[in-house]
Amino acid sequence: PASAGRAAHGALTVAGVELAEVAERFGTPVYVLDEGEVRGRCRTYREAFPGADVFYAAKAFLSRAMVRWVHEEGLGLDVCSAGELELAVTAGFPPERIVLHGNAKSPRDLGTALRLGVGRIVIDSPSEIARIAAAVGPGGRQKVMVRVVPGVSAGGHDKIRTGTDGQKFGLSATDGSAARAVARVLAQPQLELTGLHCHIGSQITEAEPYLTALRRMVALMAGVRDAHGTVLPELDLGGGHGIAYRPGEPSLDVAALARGLRDGLAEACAAARLPVPRLAVEPGRAVVGPAGVAVYRVLAVKRTGDTLFVAVDGGMSDNPRPALYGVRYAPRLIGRAPAAAPRTATVVGRHCEAGDVLAAGVELPGDVRPGDLIAVPVAGAYHLSMASGYNMVGRPPVVAVHEGAARLLVRRETFEDLRRRDVGE
Numbered sequence: 393p394a395s396a397g398r399a400a401h402g403a404l405t406v407a408g409v410e411l412a413e414v415a416e417r418f419g420t421p422v423y424v425l426d427e428g429e430v431r432g433r434c435r436t437y438r439e440a441f442p443g444a445d446v447f448y449a450a451k452a453f454l455s456r457a458m459v460r461w462v463h464e465e466g467l468g469l470d471v472c473s474a475g476e477l478e479l480a481v482t483a484g485f486p487p488e489r490i491v492l493h494g495n496a497k498s499p500r501d502l503g504t505a506l507r508l509g510v511g512r513i514v515i516d517s518p519s520e521i522a523r524i525a526a527a528v529g530p531g532g533r534q535k536v537m538v539r540v541v542p543g544v545s546a547g548g549h550d551k552i553r554t555g556t557d558g559q560k561f562g563l564s565a566t567d568g569s570a571a572r573a574v575a576r577v578l579a580q581p582q583l584e585l586t587g588l589h590c591h592i593g594s595q596i597t598e599a600e601p602y603l604t605a606l607r608r609m610v611a612l613m614a615g616v617r618d619a620h621g622t623v624l625p626e627l628d629l630g631g632g633h634g635i636a637y638r639p640g641e642p643s644l645d646v647a648a649l650a651r652g653l654r655d656g657l658a659e660a661c662a663a664a665r666l667p668v669p670r671l672a673v674e675p676g677r678a679v680v681g682p683a684g685v686a687v688y689r690v691l692a693v694k695r696t697g698d699t700l701f702v703a704v705d706g707g708m709s710d711n712p713r714p715a716l717y718g719v720r721y722a723p724r725l726i727g728r729a730p731a732a733a734p735r736t737a738t739v740v741g742r743h744c745e746a747g748d749v750l751a752a753g754v755e756l757p758g759d760v761r762p763g764d765l766i767a768v769p770v771a772g773a774y775h776l777s778m779a780s781g782y783n784m785v786g787r788p789p790v791v792a793v794h795e796g797a798a799r800l801l802v803r804r805e806t807f808e809d810l811r812r813r814d815v816g817e
């Protein structure tokens with residue numbers, strides 16, 4: 393990792409731009425995104441997965457510039473709503489390179505997908521099959537995949553584990569619902585089944601669960617061939633590739649995963665006497681997470697008992713992840729040299745609840761004071777895309793940094809933006 397990694401280990405600049413300068417120019421809180429780091433991570437995927445499709449999961453972070461970078465670097469896109477889809481297509485992304493997901497696709501989601509011509513729609517429940525076929529209409533044909541739950545437990549937190557039965561996504565490989573859905577899709581002339589999909593979870597740092605899922609998916613594909621004589625040409629293994637949020641934490645080795653999947657696929661297909669399908673993966677976090685840094689200003693400092701509370705001008709409305717998943721970050725003081733030894737502190741947000749804690753039990757210089765800047769590295773994924781309007785604070789802007797220059801990608805949400813939606817008397 394280039395500059396965002398450096399930021400995690402002590403530097404004050406990202407892509408040749410001083411973070412404190414970005415804070416001065418654009419205000420705080422501000423999210424800084426290193427364009428070169430995003431592009432570099434896209435390239436790492438392209439090189440690790442030659443001959444496969446890499447669909448960037450837009451839910452991690454989406455903006456028009458992001459869409460352009462991802463496209464220019466040769467990735468496709470995974471979206472899960474009409475909104476994500478429309479933003480991508482209006483930013484110039486080719487719709488045939490987009491996959492639409494969702495366990496509860498609205499009429500607008502499906503209508504937009506068909507109107508814009510998305511490459512694949514991933515079927516998540518039996519009731520969708522007839523619905524999509526009807527929406528396609530007579531004479532039309534839409535490429536679809538079936539999302540399978542392979543029975544593999546993996547992921548960094550219960551809320552982001554999706555590989556086993558008992559959670560809302562996909563169709564079970566274990567109880568036969570996936571095989572039944574495949575049969576129903578194959579019977580629909582409006583639907584062209586290109587393959588099977590699975591996404592076992594998120595923030596997974598080892599290759600093993602993916603290899604297990606892959607073998608189960610190949611077994612299911614062999615079952616489809618045996619039952620229907622249909623050889624499915626594609627296999628999408630979803631995303632979930634884990635990253636390090638703090639120095640020293642493990643991350644998934646993308647190149648090793650790619651090698652493991654290639655070899656595992658060749659072996660499983662040879663054993664099942666199946667041609668090797670075209671592979672796809674859908675990383676979100678691993679493409680954009682390490683490329684982002686959040687910068688806050690300290691508004692208040694106080695000691696309560698043994699705890700030094702450092703309160704900043706953002707919090708759970710721009711980063712709900714610590715509250716939702718107990719994720720730990722490594723915030724650091726930037727913009728000045730510390731003049732005191734480090735001590736243990738708890739960085740909290742500005743929102744009106746005690747759970748608004750960004751980072752508990754971290755080391756910060758003992759002289760941290762109001763007006764200081766605090767940077768939270770590895771803030772590129774699932775922060776702003778999950779940001780809320782809590783307490784009417786307004787969502788922070790996104791600034792891209794590249795080759796020594798900073799430019800605004802997404803502006804700050806103003807009070808006027810918020811007020812305008814309130815139309816009642």
Ligand code: LLP
Pocket residue numbers: 449451452470493552591593594595630631632633674675676677678713717773774778
């Ligand atoms: N493909 C599908 C079908 C997915 O549902 C997801 C994520 C991805 C790909 C991308 O997963 P990634 O590579 O980014 O892990 N808000 C949570 C993560 C939720 C992930 C949901 N689905 C978090 O902040 O950790």
